[in-house]
Amino acid sequence: MPSSVMPTPRREGDAPPPAAVSAVGLRKSYGDKTVLDGIDLHIPAGSVFALLGPNGAGKTTVVKILSTLIGADGGQAQVAGHDVAASPDGVRAAIGVTGQFSAVDGLITGEENMLLMADLHHLSRREGRKVTAALLERFDLVEAAKKPASTYSGGMKRRLDIAMTLVGNPRMIFLDEPTTGLDPRSRHNMWQIIRELVADGVTVFLTTQYLEEADELADRIAVLNDGRIAAQGTADELKRLIPGGHVRLRFSDPAAYRAAALALHDAARDDEALALQIPSDGSQRALRTILDRLDSAGIEADELTVHTPDLDDVFFALTGTAGVPDQPKEDVR
Structure with missing residues (x-):
């Protein structure tokens, strides 16, 4: 296409x-x-x-x-x-x-399905064939156009x-x-x-x-x-509506790690990994605030990652549902 x-x-x-x-x-x-x-x-x-x-x-x-x-x-x-x-x-x-x-309709070909739809839209025979040919090409169905749709x-x-x-x-x-x-x-x-x-x-x-x-x-x-x-x-x-987002900073220098922990007093520490975890909604403003605090202290992290809840977390939090949001057999209502 x-x-x-x-x-x-x-x-x-x-x-x-x-x-x-x-x-x-x-x-x-x-x-x-x-x-x-x-x-x-x-x-x-x-x-x-x-x-x-x-x-x-x-x-x-x-x-x-x-x-x-x-x-x-x-x-x-x-x-x-x-x-x-x-x-x-x-x-x-x-x-x-x-x-x-x-x-x-699996009993007729792909092209015939398209031409039937063109008839339902009251297109002329010539216009119907023109539209059908263009759409079959667009959707990469030209080779299969003459085959039954059931295949x-x-x-x-x-x-x-x-x-x-x-x-x-x-x-x-x-x-x-x-x-x-x-x-x-x-x-x-x-x-x-x-x-x-x-x-x-x-x-x-x-x-x-x-x-x-x-x-x-x-x-x-x-x-x-x-x-x-x-x-x-x-x-x-x-x-960002769901709590649990955070920024994770990792350091290779223990001194830089300790200095960052002092500058970011609200961070959770992982002394073994030399990593700090700071609660954050993942917004640009929140990230800038963290970086500004590090810059003011003259500290540079070796690695920074932003973790935000995914849509699964959002869905479950808003609906209280512990499964997938939909099923193919959904009720017509």
């Missing part, structure tokens, strides 16, 4: 990018069970947003409401500038949805699934568990596809059972728990 083009960074004073999704107070109940209890979201266009949460947290319900598959009981939401309740057709024309389970590997089926979603040239794509069941190489290939989509200006709404995937891809992450957003922000912002 062609190499992606890095988007031009936004300069200070530039207008913020328009919202691909804007939701306020989304609510949904099934009988006496409240699934969503007032969800607020703001997702800039041309970004990757990851929604994490344990089973039954309401992730799929959020996706279904935003993609107009079900209605909300309360609140408002706009997707690609269209109100999901007042203008569902406008939303559907602007989005693509790739579900957790492949929509590929495809898991990674090929997921690539075909996303290619079919792109036939309608959507401005926003919902990807529900796009790499579940894929081997590591296929997963990394899928990550590259997602990056290229965003480089082309597409907004990606991602649900995933792999916390490393959200950490790797998402510009912003929200953790959904008990029908509410427990926290949202960048991966680094979320990690």
